[in-house]
Amino acid sequence: TKAWRGIIEEYRDRLPVTADTPVITLLEGGTPLLPAPRLSQLTGCDVYLKVEGANPTGSFKDRGMTVAISRAAQDGAKAIICASTGNTSASAAAYAVRAGMVCAVLVPQGKIAMGKLAQALVHGARLLQIDGNFDDCLELARKLSADYPVALVNSVNRYRLEGQKSAAFEIVDTLGAAPDVHCLPVGNAGNISAYWMGYQECDTRPRMFGFQAAGAAPIVRGEPVLKPQTIATAIRIGHPASWDLAVRARDESGGAIEAVTDRQILAAYRLLAREEGVFVEPASAASVAGLLQAREEELVSTGRRVVCTVTGNGLKDPDWAISGAPAPMTVPVDAHAAASALELT
Numbered sequence: 001t002k003a004w005r006g007i008i009e010e011y012r013d014r015l016p017v018t019a020d021t022p023v024i025t026l027l028e029g030g031t032p033l034l035p036a037p038r039l040s041q042l043t044g045c046d047v048y049l050k051v052e053g054a055n056p057t058g059s060f061k062d063r064g065m066t067v068a069i070s071r072a073a074q075d076g077a078k079a080i081i082c083a084s085t086g087n088t089s090a091s092a093a094a095y096a097v098r099a100g101m102v103c104a105v106l107v108p109q110g111k112i113a114m115g116k117l118a119q120a121l122v123h124g125a126r127l128l129q130i131d132g133n134f135d136d137c138l139e140l141a142r143k144l145s146a147d148y149p150v151a152l153v154n155s156v157n158r159y160r161l162e163g164q165k166s167a168a169f170e171i172v173d174t175l176g177a178a179p180d181v182h183c184l185p186v187g188n189a190g191n192i193s194a195y196w197m198g199y200q201e202c203d204t205r206p207r208m209f210g211f212q213a214a215g216a217a218p219i220v221r222g223e224p225v226l227k228p229q230t231i232a233t234a235i236r237i238g239h240p241a242s243w244d245l246a247v248r249a250r251d252e253s254g255g256a257i258e259a260v261t262d263r264q265i266l267a268a269y270r271l272l273a274r275e276e277g278v279f280v281e282p283a284s285a286a287s288v289a290g291l292l293q294a295r296e297e298e299l300v301s302t303g304r305r306v307v308c309t310v311t312g313n314g315l316k317d318p319d320w321a322i323s324g325a326p327a328p329m330t331v332p333v334d335a336h337a338a339a340s341a342l343e344l345t
């Protein structure tokens with residue numbers, strides 16, 4: 001066995017790179033496809049988690065960023081810009097460091113998780129908080145990239161989706177074929193579109209199930225949401241850029257795009273942590289909340305092979321882990337006191 005080389009070297013012939021492309025990589029991809037025994041038991045399906053929090057910056061965004069930044073470097077870009085609910089900016093900031101580029105990021109003020117803010121800052125990004133939501137940030141980033149010498153690396157940059165499709169390649173490599181059903185959270189709708197592209201290129205197709213937060217579910221409602229609301233800040237998006245592609249993925253695959261409530265998202269978040277040993281951020285749990293709902297509605301029948309993508313690492317947004325748990329006890333340096341506090345006696 002040889003060491004994983006990052007998605008560009010692993011899948012070079014299936015990605016839009018040339019011999020001249022400088023490969024800017026943090027060795028992203030190669031993430032675990034983890035069997036989920038408790039979820040399998042609960043659903044009567046054969047459930048796996050694609051654990052994207054294991055990527056270098058803790059989310060699936062690294063797959064798209066390696067391709068987008070490598071191509072930007074090939075084109076001689078000196079600066080990149082993105083709008084973000086936090087993960088794209090964390091990834092862009094880290095890859096910009098590797099490429100020696102300036103990174104500018106626009107985030108919705110007060111609506112991104114602390115860990116993600118820390119990532120953009122520690123990697124030296126120029127960060128602006130915008131007095132608006134993600135959709136406003138994206139519009140502004142598009143304008144700036146049109147009028148100033150700065151390359152846009154949001155998923156409207158086609159190289160992003162091309163990179164993100166590599167997750168589908170890995171799943172097919174591991175399982176030998178697509179699962180019957182693939183569940184994932186939907187925000188700006190790039191990832192569901194990228195997976196569908198990847199599966200089609202492998203000539204093996206699951207039904208694609210996407211899940212939006214109920215307060216930010218424009219595709220489910222069929223119209224943009226002006227004031228999207230959800231505790232899952234990563235997918236707090238009212239006007240997804242890849243809307244049409246996501247609808248095509250849904251319809252061509254015979255799948256569905258549905259809404260799950262914040263309550264369902266938090267229940268799935270806790271279940272993943274306490275019963276599967278997997279700590280994800282709240283938005284990531286939408287895929288699992290969605291699978292549970294789809295089973296209840298009999299949209300998915302028993303015995304199916306299911307992959308749920310869990311998109312980001314729980315450490316990025318620990319507030320929900322802490323607020324849901326009892327405050328830790330303090331005891332003196334005393335074995336008896338510790339044993340009794342731990343209920344070992």
Ligand code: F0G
Pocket residue numbers: 059061083084085086087088089155185186187188189190191192234235281283284311312
């Ligand atoms: N899960 C996480 C953890 C995310 O950060 C995102 C998107 C999604 C799911 C949804 O994926 O947008 O392709 O439908 N985050 C973007 C960002 C918007 O700026 O980090 P999508």
